[in-house]
Each structure stands twice: as structure tokens, then as C-alpha cells.
Amino acid sequence: MELLRKLEILADAAKYDASCASSGxxxxxxxxxxxxxxxxxxxxxxxxxxxxxxxxxxxxxTNACVFDCAYCINRASSNTQxxxxxxxxxxxxxxxxxxxxxxxxxxxxxxxxRSPDYTMEQVVRVARVLRLxxxxxxxxxxxxxxxxxPELLAEAGLYADRLSINMELPTIAGLESLAPxxxxxxxxxxxxxxxxxxxxxxxxxxxxxRASPKKFAPAGQSTQMIxxxxxxxxxxxxxxxxxxxxxxxxxxxxYSAYSPIPDASRLLPPTAPPLVRExxxxxxxxxxxxYGFSREEVMAGGQGGMLDLELDPxxxxxxxxxxxxxxxxxxxxxxxxxxxxxxxAKTVDRLIAARRHTRLRAADLARLRVSLAKVLPxxxxxxxxxxxxxxxxxxxxxxxATAFAAAARPVQMTLF
Amino acid sequence: xxxxxxxxxxxxxxPGPADFPAWRQAxxxxxxxxxxxxxxEWVVAGELPGLLAQAPAPxxxxxxxxxxxxxxxxxxxxxxxxxxxxxxxxxxxxxxxxHGERHLMQAATDPAVIRLSTLAKAVRRDAxxxxxxxxxxxxxxxxxxxxxxxxxxxxxxxxxxAEFFLRRFASLRWSIVTPRRSVAWDGRxxxxxPGGRRADVPPDDAMEPLWRAYYASIFNxxxxxxxxxxxxMPRKYWRNLPEAAEIPRLMAEAPRxxxxxxxxxxxxxxxxPQKPRHLQAFPRxxxxxxxxxxxxxxxxxxxxxxxxxxxxxxxxxxxxLSRPDLPEFxxxxxxxxxxxxxxxxxxMFVGEQPGDEEDIAGxxxxxxxxxxxxRALAQAGVERxxxxxxNAVKHFKFTPTGKRRIHQSPDAGDITYYRPFLAREVxxxxxxxxxxxxxxxxxxxxxxxxxxxxxxxxxxxxLTGHPVFVTVHPSYLLRLPxxxxxxxxxxxxxxxxxxxxxxxxxxxx
Numbered sequence: 001m002e003l004l005r006k007l008e009i010l011a012d013a014a015k016y017d018a019s020c021a022s023s024g025x026x027x028x029x030x031x032x033x034x035x036x037x038x039x040x041x042x043x044x045x046x047x048x049x050x051x052x053x054x055x056x057x058x059x060x061x062t063n064a065c066v067f068d069c070a071y072c073i074n075r076a077s078s079n080t081q082x083x084x085x086x087x088x089x090x091x092x093x094x095x096x097x098x099x100x101x102x103x104x105x106x107x108x109x110x111x112x113x114r115s116p117d118y119t120m121e122q123v124v125r126v127a128r129v130l131r132l133x134x135x136x137x138x139x140x141x142x143x144x145x146x147x148x149x150p151e152l153l154a155e156a157g158l159y160a161d162r163l164s165i166n167m168e169l170p171t172i173a174g175l176e177s178l179a180p181x182x183x184x185x186x187x188x189x190x191x192x193x194x195x196x197x198x199x200x201x202x203x204x205x206x207x208x209x210r211a212s213p214k215k216f217a218p219a220g221q222s223t224q225m226i227x228x229x230x231x232x233x234x235x236x237x238x239x240x241x242x243x244x245x246x247x248x249x250x251x252x253x254x255y256s257a258y259s260p261i262p263d264a265s266r267l268l269p270p271t272a273p274p275l276v277r278e279x280x281x282x283x284x285x286x287x288x289x290x291y292g293f294s295r296e297e298v299m300a301g302g303q304g305g306m307l308d309l310e311l312d313p314x315x316x317x318x319x320x321x322x323x324x325x326x327x328x329x330x331x332x333x334x335x336x337x338x339x340x341x342x343x344x345a346k347t348v349d350r351l352i353a354a355r356r357h358t359r360l361r362a363a364d365l366a367r368l369r370v371s372l373a374k375v376l377p378x379x380x381x382x383x384x385x386x387x388x389x390x391x392x393x394x395x396x397x398x399x400x401a402t403a404f405a406a407a408a409r410p411v412q413m414t415l416f
Numbered sequence: 417x418x419x420x421x422x423x424x425x426x427x428x429x430x431p432g433p434a435d436f437p438a439w440r441q442a443x444x445x446x447x448x449x450x451x452x453x454x455x456x457e458w459v460v461a462g463e464l465p466g467l468l469a470q471a472p473a474p475x476x477x478x479x480x481x482x483x484x485x486x487x488x489x490x491x492x493x494x495x496x497x498x499x500x501x502x503x504x505x506x507x508x509x510x511x512x513x514x515h516g517e518r519h520l521m522q523a524a525t526d527p528a529v530i531r532l533s534t535l536a537k538a539v540r541r542d543a544x545x546x547x548x549x550x551x552x553x554x555x556x557x558x559x560x561x562x563x564x565x566x567x568x569x570x571x572x573x574x575x576x577x578a579e580f581f582l583r584r585f586a587s588l589r590w591s592i593v594t595p596r597r598s599v600a601w602d603g604r605x606x607x608x609x610p611g612g613r614r615a616d617v618p619p620d621d622a623m624e625p626l627w628r629a630y631y632a633s634i635f636n637x638x639x640x641x642x643x644x645x646x647x648x649m650p651r652k653y654w655r656n657l658p659e660a661a662e663i664p665r666l667m668a669e670a671p672r673x674x675x676x677x678x679x680x681x682x683x684x685x686x687x688x689p690q691k692p693r694h695l696q697a698f699p700r701x702x703x704x705x706x707x708x709x710x711x712x713x714x715x716x717x718x719x720x721x722x723x724x725x726x727x728x729x730x731x732x733x734x735x736x737l738s739r740p741d742l743p744e745f746x747x748x749x750x751x752x753x754x755x756x757x758x759x760x761x762x763x764m765f766v767g768e769q770p771g772d773e774e775d776i777a778g779x780x781x782x783x784x785x786x787x788x789x790x791r792a793l794a795q796a797g798v799e800r801x802x803x804x805x806x807n808a809v810k811h812f813k814f815t816p817t818g819k820r821r822i823h824q825s826p827d828a829g830d831i832t833y834y835r836p837f838l839a840r841e842v843x844x845x846x847x848x849x850x851x852x853x854x855x856x857x858x859x860x861x862x863x864x865x866x867x868x869x870x871x872x873x874x875x876x877x878x879l880t881g882h883p884v885f886v887t888v889h890p891s892y893l894l895r896l897p898x899x900x901x902x903x904x905x906x907x908x909x910x911x912x913x914x915x916x917x918x919x920x921x922x923x924x925x
Binding site: 006007009031032033035036048049050051064065066076093099100101148172188189191192194195228243247257260263264274275288295351357360367368382 | 550552621625630638643657747814912
């Protein structure tokens with residue numbers, strides 16, 4: 001099979017992995033040889049019409065797979081065409097694209113062939129050749145196979161910036177019904193193992209007596225959960241996510257709305273979740289990690305274990321917690337400001353700096369490009385006191401009149 | 417305009433459009449000469465001359481003054497903006513900073529401060545987009561490959577951002593041509609020249625078909641979100657991005673592709689599926705975290721009285737891994753944490769439940785409390801490896817808070833649930849003395865709510881009939897507020913352990 005066709009098949013097979021981050025690793029450059037650099041924040045070299053960032057060359061080494069996960073296009077019983085790269089082909093594609101400045105690096109995953117160790121060894125070999133034979137200094141993300149041997153995992157962490165193991169389904173029941181070969185417990189064991197190795201390497205780096213302490217995945221580990229393929233509600237998904245963040249020090253948990261795939265399994269629901277559900281989960285995830293919200297608070301804004309699709313989770317929470325408002329932007333502490341709908345962390349910091357020197361007014365908010373319609377109902381300013389905070393009409397006033405909001409309503413998939 | 421008549425305006429000519437050191441020096445001179453912002457006009461050499469008569473800039477000031485770092489950091493970036501008013505904006509801010517408004521930069525809602533931050537932000541975004549959207553084409557020269565790119569930045573960022581491409585591509589020889597400037601790296605030095613034209617850059621490259629194929633294949637037609645794409649990759653960049661030529665086709669075809677997927681939904685499984693011929697379901701590696709413990713899967717699990725203690729413990733482990741009625745929190749733990757130590761150990765320590773580190777490692781007493789216990793055991797003359805250590809509850813119960821899992825004490829129901837397991841473990845180990853660490857262990861071992869601090873040092877009879885020595889849990893010592901109380905508590909704890917050790921020894925003798 002010619003290279004172009006393989007690339008089409010094995011990129012297509014890789015696109016259901018949402019992660020494309022190239023951030024959070026050590027700073028490197030090629031001033032003393034090699035190729036490439038990493039500078040802390042990632043770079044998105046292109047965007048596809050699905051709105052997703054293209055930062056890494058995201059490929060499967062092969063889409064042949066002996067696992068039969070119902071949600072996956074590459075499952076053993078799928079009719080999809082199979083292909084397999086050689087190690088050298090992936091290396092040359094990575095280097096060639098990198099030299100043309102189209103990517104930050106490589107995200108390599110693979111279907112399971114022969115055995116977990118055999119598959120993992122092939123994946124690790126690509127990284128080893130890139131790092132050792134070509135002095136590649138760009139970003140490498142390797143998908144880790146939970147059952148691979150510890151030696152291979154150790155070597156993977158030596159070359160990779162980030163490692164990931166996908167949880168895929170947020171509940172044990174979901175995993176058992178849709179991914180029979182996957183085992184919730186073994187996935188967690190493997191994540192625990194990665195956390196241990198990452199922390200040992202971090203401790204060594206802090207207390208390094210050697211010039212270059214042994215590295216292990218400096219950009220940490222991440223995982224992904226599919227949303228809407230099983231019956232798990234948003235509360236269950238966020239519950240698993242918070243456990244994963246706290247238990248295994250995940251840098252990121254990705255949520256991927258289950259989308260129709262060619263050749264779908266009969267086990268899957270006929271309705272794809274609206275994309276906005278995934279968006280709301282990311283917003284809620286942000287509130288949990290950076291805005292001091294608990295999962296229970298975030299879920300209080302929704303109903304029946306699901307987030308409000310029509311409103312962002314902070315606004316939805318505020319509507320259910322009106323006793324906490326209005327917040328006086330001139331006097332309230334930072335934590336209270338962070339809970340005001342429409343105020344992000346950066347804006348909050350600028351407001352706190354500014355109010356040391358002036359009494360904040362509505363015009364000041366406008367100059368900071370804050371959405372007044374969103375914020376004013378919940379705040380007191382030098383020239384503003386909100387009205388109708390207790391009124392029943394507040395919710396409808398806050399609903400965004402955009403196409404995005406219309407997209408919030410779930411749609412039964414129909415033929416066009 | 418009497419003021420202007422008294423002090424004629426001054427035109428300052430800067431050598432380049434983004435020359436911050438030159439602007440800084442000139443501005444310092446203007447402040448020293450007391451030239452007000454509205455009297456100064458800023459011109460870039462080679463651009464249109466200003467309206468004011470060209471007057472020589474005042475000499476550099478002898479008396480230096482300081483301005484906040486926050487201003488310099490933003491100004492150095494904002495000066496690269498293409499807005500012709502940028503020099504005047506910076507000088508206006510500088511003037512206010514040195515004339516009584518030292519804290520101006522913190523006034524985040526001041527229009528001029530906002531303008532400065534807007535300009536700096538636009539320049540940073542432009543730089544970021546340059547890092548992202550420059551596309552090199554590879555041409556074969558006689559002495560090896562060269563990489564050439566055409567790019568159209570909005571602002572004067574070519575020289576500043578050349579460093580980025582140098583750090584990344586020092587081993588290549590490359591050049592970037594823009595309408596205003598060109599940058600080249602020959603492997604030894606960076607050089608800057610005048611701008612060029614798109615035609616100066618080769619139109620195609622051997623790898624572009626592959627890149628376009630990748631772009632088209634990684635796109636998911638079922639998630640069409642062109643607005644999100646355009647927000648981050650505005651149309652103005654498309655003409656210089658080879659992959660952007662695919663966008664119209666991809667968008668046009670998306671609805672049909674999705675319709676086809678829906679139509680074909682629930683296809684019959686492949687009659688010749690991929691076969692797991694060589695797949696080993698369980699790697700048999702003892703040291704491997706994800707490997708299940710070495711217990712024969714179909715070993716019978718006699719609940720009542722397995723004759724061999726080792727088999728009894730193995731059966732216990734197996735049962736804990738597969739019981740369908742475990743408390744809800746057990747499913748959120750990484751693994752059950754079993755006891756550890758030799759069968760027949762004279763001392764058996766029972767704690768409360770595994771913590772965060774025990775849950776990760778799968779071993780008891782390896783976290784902060786475990787390390788404290790290790791120190792105390794060493795001082796008391798007890799070898800840890802000679803003792804058997806375990807917990808009353810075998811799974812970690814926690815509440816997640818951000819990046820940590822906070823230990824949650826087991827309730828009476830949890831202790832009751834795990835009590836039979838503990839009882840079987842005690843029976844299998846058959847120690848001379850069970851050392852109960854803390855209230856939960858004591859409740860689990862005795863079935864009674866005894867006050868630990870009042871009973872500590874005593875030996876009571878456990879539900880299994882074994883003697884139970886009562887003391888505190890090491891985490892109690894960690895929670896004591898002041899260092900003196902901790903030190904005293906540690907001494908008392910060591911004394912307890914020594915007493916337990918002697919008591920077990922006496923029982924053995």
C-alpha cells in the first residue's frame with residue numbers, strides 16, 4: 001500500500017482521540033544540535049473544520065486490533081480497511097512535517113496486535129528512533145497500553161513528554177458492556193503506576209545530584225472519556241474525572257462526545273449527544289480545577305444528573321444559588337468574584353488590581369470587554385445595583401440568543 | 417496656541433519601526449527636556465515625514481529615572497504593533513508615570529493602559545500565529561536542502577520572532593520572507609534584509625500532498641464547527657496555508673458523509689474479525705502493577721476453615737477482588753490493599769485503612785503515617801519485616817478535592833463489612849499479639865467502641881480471642897498541633913510499641 005493511502009487510513013483511525021496538547025513539558029531547543037524545540041505553551045499549527053486544533057501528528061501505528069470495543073472504529077469486528085506503518089515511515093513523516101513547521105510533534109497510538117508488549121515495543125521504538133537517531137527535540141505523546149511490561153513503560157516515559165491511558169467509559173458497567181477486553185481495575189493500576197514513576201522523576205529532578213536526572217514523561221499523564229456512548233450521566237462522568245485528577249494527578253481529562261462512526265456497532269445508541277454536552281463538561285471541568293467549585297455545586301446547576309445545556313455551568317449554578325448574589329465587585333474577596341458568571345480568572349485579577357485605585361463602575365467592565373448582560377444581574381458596582389435577581393424572568397434573559405444555544409437541544413440523527 | 421508657540425513641537429526620527437532601545441533613549445531625552453506628549457511627533461526613518469519641523473531630539477538625559485517593570489515589558493512588545501500612534505501612546509503613558517501617576521499600570525481600566533495591553537496582546541497573538549502558520553517549503557540546493565517560507569504578519573515582529581525559529585530549526589538553513597522584511601539563517605548567523613514577494617518562495621513541495629491528506633483525514637465530518645476553526649485560523653491566513661485548500665471540499669462533503677454513516681449504522685459485524693491469536697490476557701509478571709496478584713483464578717474459596725494459612729490468605733485476597741457486594745467507595749479505589757508480612761509473625765499491626773500512597777502502591781503503611789510507624793518500630797527495636805501489617809478496611813475511602821484525595825474515615829458500617837476479612841486474616845497469621853492502631857482498628861478487632869487514649873497500653877481480648885494491645889494510630893501523632901506535643905507523643909508511642917514487643921516475646925517464651 002502506498003504511503004499516502006496508509007496515512008489517510010491511520011490518521012482517520014486516530015481522529016477520535018481528542019487530545020492534541022503539546023504544552024507543559026520541559027523547555028528544549030536545537031541550538032546545540034538535533035531538531036526542534038518546546039517552549040512551555042503548545043502551538044496549534046492548523047485547525048480543521050471541526051474546530052479542533054492540529055498540533056501533533058496524530059497517528060495509529062496500525063488500526064488492526066484484537067479488542068472489540070463497540071464505540072471504536074478499529075474494533076476487531078469492524079469492516080474498516082486495515083493498514084500498518086513501518087517504524088521508519090512514521091519517523092520520516094514526523095521529521096518531514098516538523099521541518100515544514102506543520103506540527104509540534106507526534107502523538108502515536110496503536111491498535112493491539114499480537115500482544116500488548118509487542119505493540120508497545122513498536123510504539124516505543126518509533127520514539128526511540130526519533131530521539132536517539134535523529135535528535136528530535138519536539139513533543140512526543142505516546143498512548144500507553146495498560147498491560148505492557150514495566151520495562152517498556154519505563155522506556156516510553158524516557159522518550160515521551162506525555163503518556164496517556166484512555167479510560168474511554170466513565171463507569172465499570174459501561175466498560176464491561178462496550179469494551180469487554182478492557183478492565184477498569186487494570187486501567188487504574190496502570191495509571192497509578194504512571195503516577196508513581198512521574199512523581200519519582202519529579203522528586204529526582206528537584207533534588208538532582210546528577211546533571212541530568214532520569215526523565216519520565218515531564219508533561220505528565222492524561223486520559224479521555226467518551227461522552228454519550230453509554231448511559232453515564234454528567235454527574236458520573238465528572239465524578240470519575242475528579243477521582244482521576246486527584247488520584248492519578250492527571251494533567252487533563254478529555255471528554256469526547258461520541259460521534260457516529262462509519263460502520264458503527266449495534267450496541268451503540270442511535271442518538272449522538274449534542275456537541276454542546278461535551279463543551280459543558282469542559283466548562284464544568286474548568287470550574288472544578290480553577291474556580292474552586294465542587295462537583296456537587298456544579299451539578300446543582302443542572303437537573304437529574306445532567307448539566308444545563310442551554311447555559312454555561314457557572315451561570316446555571318448562580319441561578320440556583322441566588323442567595324450568594326449580588327457580589328460587590330469593589331469589596332468582595334477573590335473567591336467570590338471567581339464565582340460571578342461571565343468573569344474569568346484573568347478579568348478577576350485585573351479587577352482586583354484596578355479597584356485598589358478606583359471605584360469600579362459598569363463602564364470599567366465594558367472596557368475590559370466583559371459581557372455586561374451576563375455579569376450585571378449578579379453584581380453591585382459604584383453606579384449599579386442589580387434588579388430582578390429574584391425574578392423568574394432572569395433565566396430567560398440570560399439565555400444566549402445564538403445558534404450555539406439552539407444547538408444545545410439534542411437532535412435525533414436523521415437522514416438528510 | 418500660546419504653549420506651542422513658546423515650545424515648538426519636536427519630531428523624533430526612529431531608525432526602525434520596532435526599535436525599542438532607540439525609542440527608549442529618545443523618550444528619556446524628551447522627558448528630561450520636559451517635552452509634553454502632545455508636543456512630540458514620532459517618525460520612522462524612511463516613512464512619511466511628519467508635519468512638524470524636524471527638530472533635533474534633545475540630548476540623552478544625565479539624570480536617569482525609573483519606571484515600573486510592567487510598563488517596560490508591555491511597551492517592548494507593543495512597539496511592534498503597526499498602529500502609527502504606538503510611539504505617542506507609549507510616550508503619553510511614560511509621561512504620566514513620571515509625573516505623579518506611578519501606579520498607573522495597575523489602573524487596569526484606564527483607557528490608555530487598556531490600549532497598551534490591547535496592542536501588546538495583538539502583537540503576541542500575531543507572533544503566536546507566525547509560530548503556528550509559517551510553512552516552510554524544502555528546496556534542494558547544490559549544498560543541501562533549504563527551507564523557505566512566505567508569511568504575512570500584521571505587525572513588525574519578524575526580527576523578534578526570528579529567535580523562535582532559530583531555537584527550533586538551528587540545524588536547518590532557512591529563510592522567512594515577508595512583505596516588509598526577510599530573515600535568513602545560514603547555519604551560523606541570522607541576517608535581516610528587505611521584504612520580498614510571494615513569488616520568491618517556491619509554490620509547492622514534495623510533502624505537501626501528504627500534509628493535505630493528513631489534514632483531510634484527521635477532520636471529523638460529524639463535528640462540523642467552522643466558526644470555531646475561523647476564530648483561531650482566520651481566513652486571512654488561508655492563502656498561505658497549503659492545507660486550507662482542502663477546507664471548502666471538506667465542508668461541502670461533510671453532510672453527505674455523515675448521512676452515509678447514519679445510513680450504514682449498525683452494520684453487521686465483520687464475518688472475519690481480527691483474531692486474538694497471540695494475545696495474552698494477563699501478563700504473568702510479579703513486579704508489574706497492573707498484573708493481578710498471583711492467585712489461581714478457579715481456586716476454591718472455603719469460607720470457613722482453610723487448613724493451610726497461606727491458602728487462606730490467598731483465598732481472602734481473591735475474594736476481595738471479586739466480591740459483588742463491596743461498599744460503593746471500594747470501586748473508586750485503585751486496588752484493595754492487603755496485609756503484608758510473614759505468617760506466624762509474633763506481632764500483627766492493624767491500622768485503619770489504606771491512604772492515598774498505599775492505594776497507589778498496593779502496600780500497607782507506605783505513606784506519611786507508615787514512615788512514622790517505621791521510625792517508631794526502629795526505635796522500639798522491632799524489625800518491620802518480622803511483623804505483619806494490615807488495615808481494618810481494605811480499600812481507600814476518600815473525597816477528591818482538586819489535586820488531592822482527602823482521607824475519609826470509615827464509618828461503623830464499613831468496619832462491620834470488612835470485619836470478617838480481618839478476622840480471617842488474624843486467624844491465618846495467628847500472631848502472639850495483635851497491636852491495634854487507633855479507634856477504627858480497635859472497633860474492628862473488639863466490636864466495641866472503646867476510648868483509645870484511656871485504654872492505650874492495655875491488652876484486651878479481641879473477637880477472635882486473640883489478645884489485642886491498644887495504642888494510637890501514627891497519623892494521630894502527625895495531626896498533633898505543636899512540635900513538642902508531637903515529640904512527646906512519639907516517645908509515648910515508641911514506649912507502647914516496646915511494651916507490645918516485650919509482651920509478644922513473653923507470650924512466645
